[in-house]
Amino acid sequence: MRLAPFRILLGLFCLLVAVWLVMPTLVIIPMSFNEKKSLAFPPSGFSWQWYANFFTNPDWLSSFFNSLRVAGLVAVAATLIGTLASLGLSRMKHAGAGLLRAILITPMIVPGVVLAIGIYAVYLDYQLVGTTTGFVIAHTMLAIPFVIIAVSASLEVFDVRLETAAASLGADRFTTFRTVTLPLIAPGILSGLLFAFVTSFDEIIVALFITSPYLKTLPVQIFTSITRDADPTVTAVGTIIFIATTLIISAGLIISSKSTRS
Amino acid sequence: MTARERGAAIDIKGATKRYGNFTALDDVSLHIEPGEFMTLLGPSGSGKTTTLNVVAGFTDLTSGDLAVGGKSIVALPAHKRNIGVVFQHYALFPHMTVGKNVAYPLTLRGMDKPARDRQVARALDMVKMADFAHRYPAELSGGQQQRVALARAIVFDPPLLLMDEPLGALDKKLREWLQLEIKRIHRELGTTFVYVTHDQEEALVLSDRIAVFNQGRIEQVGTGRQLYDEPTTLFVAKFIGESTSLRGDAQTSGNETSLTIAGQKIVAGGKLAGGQKPVVLLRPEKLSLASAKTPLTAGQNSLTGEVSEAIYLGSGSKYQVTLRDGSVAIVRSSLEAAPFSIGDTVDLRWSVVDAKLLADDNRADMTMT
Incomplete structure (x- = not known):
C-alpha cells in the first residue's frame, strides 16, 4: 500500500507512452471524414467523400490493385522459398547453418535505402524498373526473413522423432511431410505468409526507386499524392490500410502464438 | 493359424x-x-x-x-x-x-x-x-x-x-x-x-x-x-541379480581351482583356460552364515568375516559381510536361520557345487560404477 503513489505515477507514464505510440495512427481516422479539402487537424464536418474518391478515382484504384497483386505474388513466393529454407536450416547439423541463417535474415537488417539503391542500379541494367516482376523479386527478398523467422519458430517446437515414427508406420518421406510435418508447422507457415504479404503491401522505400508512371503501388501513390497536393483521400486510404493490416497481423500473431503453445 | x-x-x-x-x-x-x-x-x-x-x-x-x-x-x-x-x-x-x-x-x-x-x-x-x-x-x-x-x-x-x-x-x-x-x-x-x-x-x-x-x-x-x-x-x-565375487591367489589342481583369500583357502569346481584370472561368484541365497564353532560339513567352503549390515526383509534377512581381504559378500538367509547382528564375527559358508568359476574381466567393474 505504501507504493500506491508510485504505482499511479508508473501507470500514468505507461499511458503516456501508449498514447504517444498510437496517436499518429489514430489522428488519421477523424481526418478521413473531413468535409473540407484540407489536412487540417482537428477536421470540421463529416463526409464520406474521400472514401468515395478512393473507390472511383482510377489512379487510386489501379495502385491499390497493383499492390494487392504484387503482395499476393510476394506472399506465395516468399512463403515457398522461406519455408524450404527453414526446413533445410533446421536439418543442417554443421556450424555453417548459423551463418547461412544470418545471411538469409540480412534483408531485414540492412537499411532500406541501401538496398533500394542497389536494387535500382541492377534493375536499370535489366529493364526491371516499373515491372511487376521487378517489384515481386525485390519485395520477396525483403519478405523472406519474416517467413524464415516464423517457420523456424514452428520447427523449433516440432518433434523430429515424429517423422521416425511415421516412417515405422509405413509413410515415405513425402507422405510424412504432407501428413505429419506440414500440418504441425502450418501455423508458422501461415503467419509467415501474412507477414510476407504485409511487408510487400506497405513497402515504400524500394518501391519509390523502382516505380514508374505505369506501375505504382499504393504506398507510392499515397506519397506522390501528398507531396503534390494535400489530397485528404490519403487519410481515407490510410484508415483502410490501417484497419486491414491490423486485422491481418493480429490474425498472424494469434496463429503463431497458438502453434508455439501446443 | x-x-x-x-x-x-x-x-x-x-x-x-x-x-x-x-x-x-x-x-x-x-x-x-x-x-x-x-x-x-x-x-x-x-x-x-x-x-x-x-x-x-x-x-x-x-x-x-x-x-x-x-x-x-x-x-x-x-x-x-x-x-x-x-x-x-x-x-x-x-x-x-x-x-x-x-x-x-x-x-x-x-x-x-x-x-x-x-x-x-x-x-x-x-x-x-x-x-x-x-x-x-x-x-x-x-x-x-x-x-x-x-x-x-x-x-x-x-x-x-x-x-x-x-x-x-x-x-x-x-x-x-x-x-x-x-x-x-x-x-x-x-x-x-x-x-x-x-x-x-x-x-x-x-x-x-x-x-x-x-x-x-x-x-x-x-x-x-x-x-x-x-x-x-x-x-x-x-548385471543380472545380486552376487558376491571373490578374488585371490589361484592354484589349479586337476579339475579344481583353489583360491587363497587373506590366508584362508577355498575351492571351486572347474578351471579356466590358461592365463585368465579366476573369480568365484556366489548368489546371495546360496550363502549361509554360521558362528565359527559350528563344524564344517563335507564339500563346504568357509571364509571368516564380520557382519557390516543386517537388514530384516520380512520374508528373510539380508546381510553384508566384510571379509578379511576387504571385499563384501551379500547373503540372504531364510527366517529359520539364526539371526546375526552388526559386528558379529561369522563364517561365510557355501557348498563347492554352488560356486561359479568365471574369468575376471575389468569390463564388468567398469560398467558397474
Whole structure:
C-alpha cells in the first residue's frame, strides 16, 4: 500500500507512452471524414467523400490493385522459398547453418535505402524498373526473413522423432511431410505468409526507386499524392490500410502464438 | 493359424556399426524365434538400442546382414519394412485424435474405412483405450499415451514389434502394471517382440529369452534362469541379480581351482583356460552364515568375516559381510536361520557345487560404477 503513489505515477507514464505510440495512427481516422479539402487537424464536418474518391478515382484504384497483386505474388513466393529454407536450416547439423541463417535474415537488417539503391542500379541494367516482376523479386527478398523467422519458430517446437515414427508406420518421406510435418508447422507457415504479404503491401522505400508512371503501388501513390497536393483521400486510404493490416497481423500473431503453445 | 505362426523369425548376422572411430555394434549375431519375446538388456551405450534401430531401419549397418522371416531386409528403407515400433517418448501425432493416430498406418496401406474402423476398434480394445478414440494425445496421461502408441504399432498386424524402453518415462507402479499388459498382449498376438531395456527386473518379468549387451557385443543369450544360474561372463553375473565375487591367489589342481583369500583357502569346481584370472561368484541365497564353532560339513567352503549390515526383509534377512581381504559378500538367509547382528564375527559358508568359476574381466567393474 505504501507504493500506491508510485504505482499511479508508473501507470500514468505507461499511458503516456501508449498514447504517444498510437496517436499518429489514430489522428488519421477523424481526418478521413473531413468535409473540407484540407489536412487540417482537428477536421470540421463529416463526409464520406474521400472514401468515395478512393473507390472511383482510377489512379487510386489501379495502385491499390497493383499492390494487392504484387503482395499476393510476394506472399506465395516468399512463403515457398522461406519455408524450404527453414526446413533445410533446421536439418543442417554443421556450424555453417548459423551463418547461412544470418545471411538469409540480412534483408531485414540492412537499411532500406541501401538496398533500394542497389536494387535500382541492377534493375536499370535489366529493364526491371516499373515491372511487376521487378517489384515481386525485390519485395520477396525483403519478405523472406519474416517467413524464415516464423517457420523456424514452428520447427523449433516440432518433434523430429515424429517423422521416425511415421516412417515405422509405413509413410515415405513425402507422405510424412504432407501428413505429419506440414500440418504441425502450418501455423508458422501461415503467419509467415501474412507477414510476407504485409511487408510487400506497405513497402515504400524500394518501391519509390523502382516505380514508374505505369506501375505504382499504393504506398507510392499515397506519397506522390501528398507531396503534390494535400489530397485528404490519403487519410481515407490510410484508415483502410490501417484497419486491414491490423486485422491481418493480429490474425498472424494469434496463429503463431497458438502453434508455439501446443 | 496359431498365434505363434504370426510372428517372424529374425536373424542378425555379423552386424557391425561404426561411427568414425567408435564401434557401436561389434559383430553381433542373434537368432530370434518366431513369436518369441526377446529382450535386449544392457547398460546405456552397450549397443542394444543401436541393434533395435538397425532392425527398424532407422540406422544403416556398416557391415553384416539382417533377415526377418528368412528374407534379408538390409536394403529396405524403414517405411517398407512393415515392423511395428514403440518409442520411449510415445511419438503420437499431436494433431490427430487417438483414433486417427491408430488408423494412420492403415490409411497408408489403403484400407477402406469400414475395415479400418474395425481394426482400430480391435487394437484400442486390446490396450483398453476404446473409450478414448476421440481424445487428443495431449489430453492423456503418459501411460495412456503409451498404450495408444502400442495400439498404433500393432494395428497393422506386423510380424515383428520393436519396443525401445517403452516404460522408461513412467513411474514404478504404472510400469509394473504395463509390463503385465505387454505380456498379455504378446500372448494374444503371437507376434515376435523385441524389447530394449536397461532394467534387469523388467527383462526377467517379460522375456522368453534375454540377450545381454555390453560394449557393442552380446555377452550371453539365454532365459532369465540360465543367465542367473549359469552366467558365462562376470559381466552377465553382475548385471543380472545380486552376487558376491571373490578374488585371490589361484592354484589349479586337476579339475579344481583353489583360491587363497587373506590366508584362508577355498575351492571351486572347474578351471579356466590358461592365463585368465579366476573369480568365484556366489548368489546371495546360496550363502549361509554360521558362528565359527559350528563344524564344517563335507564339500563346504568357509571364509571368516564380520557382519557390516543386517537388514530384516520380512520374508528373510539380508546381510553384508566384510571379509578379511576387504571385499563384501551379500547373503540372504531364510527366517529359520539364526539371526546375526552388526559386528558379529561369522563364517561365510557355501557348498563347492554352488560356486561359479568365471574369468575376471575389468569390463564388468567398469560398467558397474
